Amino acid sequence: MPAHPASRTPARIQGESGEAKVKRKGGALVDLAEQQEQRRGRPRSEAVERAIIDGVVALVEEGVPLAEVSIERVARTAGVGKATIYRRWSGREELFCDVLRAVEPEDPQLTGASMREDLIALLESMRLRGLANRSSALLHNVYAQMKSQPKVWAVYRATVIEPRRRLSLEVLRRGVENGEIRDDVDLELVNDLFTGPMLVRSVMRPDDAELEAGLPEQIVDSVLRGLRP
Amino acid sequence: MPAHPASRTPARIQGESGEAKVKRKGGALVDLAEQQEQRRGRPRSEAVERAIIDGVVALVEEGVPLAEVSIERVARTAGVGKATIYRRWSGREELFCDVLRAVEPEDPQLTGASMREDLIALLESMRLRGLANRSSALLHNVYAQMKSQPKVWAVYRATVIEPRRRLSLEVLRRGVENGEIRDDVDLELVNDLFTGPMLVRSVMRPDDAELEAGLPEQIVDSVLRGLRP
Amino acid sequence: MPAHPASRTPARIQGESGEAKVKRKGGALVDLAEQQEQRRGRPRSEAVERAIIDGVVALVEEGVPLAEVSIERVARTAGVGKATIYRRWSGREELFCDVLRAVEPEDPQLTGASMREDLIALLESMRLRGLANRSSALLHNVYAQMKSQPKVWAVYRATVIEPRRRLSLEVLRRGVENGEIRDDVDLELVNDLFTGPMLVRSVMRPDDAELEAGLPEQIVDSVLRGLRP
Amino acid sequence: MPAHPASRTPARIQGESGEAKVKRKGGALVDLAEQQEQRRGRPRSEAVERAIIDGVVALVEEGVPLAEVSIERVARTAGVGKATIYRRWSGREELFCDVLRAVEPEDPQLTGASMREDLIALLESMRLRGLANRSSALLHNVYAQMKSQPKVWAVYRATVIEPRRRLSLEVLRRGVENGEIRDDVDLELVNDLFTGPMLVRSVMRPDDAELEAGLPEQIVDSVLRGLRP
DNA sequence: GCCTAACCGAGACGGTACGTCACGTCTTTTA
DNA sequence: TAAAAGACGTGACGTACCGTCTCGGTTAGGC
Numbered sequence: 015m016p017a018h019p020a021s022r023t024p025a026r027i028q029g030e031s032g033e034a035k036v037k038r039k040g041g042a043l044v045d046l047a048e049q050q051e052q053r054r055g056r057p058r059s060e061a062v063e064r065a066i067i068d069g070v071v072a073l074v075e076e077g078v079p080l081a082e083v084s085i086e087r088v089a090r091t092a093g094v095g096k097a098t099i100y101r102r103w104s105g106r107e108e109l110f111c112d113v114l115r116a117v118e119p120e121d122p123q124l125t126g127a128s129m130r131e132d133l134i135a136l137l138e139s140m141r142l143r144g145l146a147n148r149s150s151a152l153l154h155n156v157y158a159q160m161k162s163q164p165k166v167w168a169v170y171r172a173t174v175i176e177p178r179r180r181l182s183l184e185v186l187r188r189g190v191e192n193g194e195i196r197d198d199v200d201l202e203l204v205n206d207l208f209t210g211p212m213l214v215r216s217v218m219r220p221d222d223a224e225l226e227a228g229l230p231e232q233i234v235d236s237v238l239r240g241l242r243p
Numbered sequence: 244m245p246a247h248p249a250s251r252t253p254a255r256i257q258g259e260s261g262e263a264k265v266k267r268k269g270g271a272l273v274d275l276a277e278q279q280e281q282r283r284g285r286p287r288s289e290a291v292e293r294a295i296i297d298g299v300v301a302l303v304e305e306g307v308p309l310a311e312v313s314i315e316r317v318a319r320t321a322g323v324g325k326a327t328i329y330r331r332w333s334g335r336e337e338l339f340c341d342v343l344r345a346v347e348p349e350d351p352q353l354t355g356a357s358m359r360e361d362l363i364a365l366l367e368s369m370r371l372r373g374l375a376n377r378s379s380a381l382l383h384n385v386y387a388q389m390k391s392q393p394k395v396w397a398v399y400r401a402t403v404i405e406p407r408r409r410l411s412l413e414v415l416r417r418g419v420e421n422g423e424i425r426d427d428v429d430l431e432l433v434n435d436l437f438t439g440p441m442l443v444r445s446v447m448r449p450d451d452a453e454l455e456a457g458l459p460e461q462i463v464d465s466v467l468r469g470l471r472p
Numbered sequence: 473m474p475a476h477p478a479s480r481t482p483a484r485i486q487g488e489s490g491e492a493k494v495k496r497k498g499g500a501l502v503d504l505a506e507q508q509e510q511r512r513g514r515p516r517s518e519a520v521e522r523a524i525i526d527g528v529v530a531l532v533e534e535g536v537p538l539a540e541v542s543i544e545r546v547a548r549t550a551g552v553g554k555a556t557i558y559r560r561w562s563g564r565e566e567l568f569c570d571v572l573r574a575v576e577p578e579d580p581q582l583t584g585a586s587m588r589e590d591l592i593a594l595l596e597s598m599r600l601r602g603l604a605n606r607s608s609a610l611l612h613n614v615y616a617q618m619k620s621q622p623k624v625w626a627v628y629r630a631t632v633i634e635p636r637r638r639l640s641l642e643v644l645r646r647g648v649e650n651g652e653i654r655d656d657v658d659l660e661l662v663n664d665l666f667t668g669p670m671l672v673r674s675v676m677r678p679d680d681a682e683l684e685a686g687l688p689e690q691i692v693d694s695v696l697r698g699l700r701p
Numbered sequence: 702m703p704a705h706p707a708s709r710t711p712a713r714i715q716g717e718s719g720e721a722k723v724k725r726k727g728g729a730l731v732d733l734a735e736q737q738e739q740r741r742g743r744p745r746s747e748a749v750e751r752a753i754i755d756g757v758v759a760l761v762e763e764g765v766p767l768a769e770v771s772i773e774r775v776a777r778t779a780g781v782g783k784a785t786i787y788r789r790w791s792g793r794e795e796l797f798c799d800v801l802r803a804v805e806p807e808d809p810q811l812t813g814a815s816m817r818e819d820l821i822a823l824l825e826s827m828r829l830r831g832l833a834n835r836s837s838a839l840l841h842n843v844y845a846q847m848k849s850q851p852k853v854w855a856v857y858r859a860t861v862i863e864p865r866r867r868l869s870l871e872v873l874r875r876g877v878e879n880g881e882i883r884d885d886v887d888l889e890l891v892n893d894l895f896t897g898p899m900l901v902r903s904v905m906r907p908d909d910a911e912l913e914a915g916l917p918e919q920i921v922d923s924v925l926r927g928l929r930p
Numbered sequence: 931g932c933c934t935a936a937c938c939g940a941g942a943c944g945g946t947a948c949g950t951c952a953c954g955t956c957t958t959t960t961a
Numbered sequence: 962t963a964a965a966a967g968a969c970g971t972g973a974c975g976t977a978c979c980g981t982c983t984c985g986g987t988t989a990g991g992c
Binding site for chain 1: 428429432433435436438439440441442443444458461462465466467468469470
Binding site for chain 4: 952
């Protein structure tokens with residue numbers, strides 16, 4: 015799964031977008047490659063890959079500060095050689111990036127019944143993510159750490175944040191078509207009006223107080239009031 | 244100015260709020276202290292303190308990733324012994340925290356003319372801070388770094404974020420009294436409705452596109468529309 | 473070769489005496505051990521070990537005072553990481569101890585023709601060692617250094633001094649049997665009567681003047697005169 | 702008493718021999734000097750000087766390895782500022798040198814009755830010194846330390862060893878005149894025949910066993926037997 | 931059923947940075 | 962001006978990781 019230059023993992027077919035994943039698959043050509051230049055020698059163990067990522071998750075969940083999660087320590091925890099890690103990822107950054115993807119919750123399922131309901135569902139998924147962060151301490155840490163590592167941050171944005179933003183904009187577009195909100199607004203701005211307050215609570219002040227269950231509804235309704243046609 | 248346990252900076256007398264700033268001198272009370280419990284031995288050089296902080300700023304502005312800003316390197320850059328740094332700060336975290344405070348822009352001056360104008364001024368100062376971050380690469384990095392270090396993050400919140408939040412809430416309170424917004428709203432929530440969108444732009448997506456000059460006004464007006472009595 | 477607790481050098485079969493060397497070998501059992509608990513991971517490089525010891529010797533021969541031969545400097549000189557040194561020796565003391573053994577000259581070859589000749593040969597080897605010390609400045613320094621470090625001094629005595637003392641006593645014993653000296657003497661004392669004067673010259677006053685070639689003969693004959701039956 | 706360039710101890714007048722002792726005052730002449738070129742400002746406290754040297758002695762007697770007797774530690778122990786030490790000695794070496802002189806036992810009193818008795822008295826003083834060393838742990842350590850510091854070693858030899866060697870040679874010279882030993886011998890060599898064995902016991906093997914009381918007599922008689930006319 | 935290439939664990943290797951300590955110099959107040 | 966205090970630049974200490982590199986020992990195909 016990593017984008018490491020040394021990566022030679024055979025090929026695991028998959029979705030359609032993910033930038034990094036792209037490097038290792040891609041349809042018929044890959045199948046061809048698989049047949050032609052099938053990797054020789056002992057194939058890499060998927061169990062090892064899981065053990066490594068699980069090791070990082072375990073460490074962070076035990077409360078180890080992310081800064082102290084060294085490759086060396088991950089190797090010890092996972093009972094794995096350092097080289098085995100470097101064979102898959104080029105360094106901490108890349109590894110953490112994959113760890114992050116591994117724990118990232120699924121996209122919320124939208125009913126499409128109304129824009130308001132979908133927006134609340136979106137914000138609710140953010141709220142739950144915030145709660146998960148707080149309880150597991152994982153995302154909250156990895157997230158913060160990432161920002162100091164621009165490369166990883168870019169990947170994260172492209173693979174996690176942007177898709178959700180597009181999803182959110184789509185919901186708003188339907189809201190305009192349905193007449194749920196005026197049509198003379200900048201949807202990008204409107205999107206931020208909804209997600210911004212939620213983020214402030216779940217990321218910037220995650221321990222302010224329990225993220226109350228009703229918060230998404232409150233935000234959506236407060237903002238919507240100013241957007242009605 | 245650091246909170247290092249070894250800190251023996253003379254003046255301890257202080258005003259009423261700022262925990263860290265407190266440790267520094269400031270007026271007649273301090274002179275008194277100087278006479279009374281004058282520190283013995285050679286006093287610490289303020290020039291050295293400035294040189295160290297300026298060294299960090301210089302490194303970051305040259306584009307050095309914050310992760311590579313080691314104490315050792317700071318010492319070399321500032322032409323200072325490592326021990327001199329550790330005398331003042333207990334480690335990277337504490338140092339960066341003070342660096343951050345050193346570059347933190349001043350609180351915005353509020354006219355008090357109307358709640359709307361004050362809110363726009365507040366958001367405008369956030370926008371400028373975002374721009375500064377992006378151009379200097381400093382705050383953006385230090386900020387991210389801090390979040391992965393809970394201790395520093397806590398200090399930063401207490402000394403920088405919270406005061407501004409209180410300022411912001413005060414503005415809103417006056418808005419309720421003036422009748423600029425309804426009086427049946429949760430001011431904490433309303434505050435997030437204003438600052439959230441601005442933060443999303445300036446912190447989470449600082450390079451999305453230039454932070455347009457009109458953004459604060461747009462946000463304030465959009466949100467206000469739903470809050471009028 | 474070091475006795476460092478962290479030492480895990482596999483096992484190098486060898487001679488019969490050296491106390492420290494003993495710790496790492498020992499005949500058939502070792503061969504067994506090699507098969508059974510073959511050291512895992514990359515084996516330590518003997519070339520590196522030599523480079524380190526040679527580095528120390530080179531420094532001392534250049535005239536660097538032993539007090540300035542820091543581990544850090546040895547590492548630089550030998551082109552080696554500090555950890556590589558600490559992996560083998562627990563500190564300066566242990567390292568110097570092995571350096572000393574490395575430069576310690578071989579035991580003299582005794583003809584056994586007569587006690588007098590053997591005694592002269594023993595003293596001659598001490599004289600040459602004294603010369604070597606003076607010209608290379610090495611033993612003279614390491615020797616002095618050692619004495620201030622009881623642990624190393626004890627090892628040195630056990631592995632270098634004692635064996636020679638036993639050798640010397642054996643020579644004297646044969647002298648008694650041959651009738652070359654009286655049989656009512658304390659051999660320990662007699663031994664000191666021979667070696668003491670030589671040591672005073674070669675160790676205590678190494679720069680007094682060249683150690684003349686005839687000195688051993690003079691000492692042996694002068695002392696022997698009082699010991700004849 | 703130190704030879705430190707910064708030394709400003711008043712009294713420069715001096716006796717006739719001891720180079721180091723010279724620097725200190727000694728009677729009326731000094732008083733005169735004090736009046737004439739009275740040092741300006743606060744005079745140095747002799748109590749401080751004693752406190753420093755006593756501090757070193759105390760540390761060593763407590764069993765602190767000489768290598769850990771840092772200037773910093775001496776200053777703490779003696780309750781004295783570092784600068785106060787550096788004002789008097791240029792560094793560890795010089796300080797230790799004076800410490801050594803402070804604990805060096807007095808020259809033995811020779812009766813002059815016979816060469817044999819005087820030689821035994823000389824060796825007896827060496828024996829006692831050896832015992833003292835062992836019990837106090839001081840000389841034994843300082844002695845060893847010194848040898849690794851050529852400058853101090855030179856001073857020690859000049860002020861302590863040489864005078865005794867001259868004394869010893871003088872005794873032998875009288876022995877030749879008295880007819881107690883032959884007159885065709887190299888006195889330097891003969892001297893070593895007596896002192897060498899004693900040194901081997903008291904310095905090289907100080908803990909071999911108690912230095913028996915009769916040892917000096919045994920050595921002298923054994924060696925003398927071969928030197929009689 | 932071998933052969934062989936790649937994987938795997940372990941850990942040595944040359945480095946860099948850590949945080950502490952002592953060096954010898956300096957700068958301050960106090961006496 | 963000495964003395965105590967302690968800040969200062971320097972640099973060694975011993976430890977921890979970095980990312981690379983051997984080692985002996987597995988696993989898989991492909992012959």
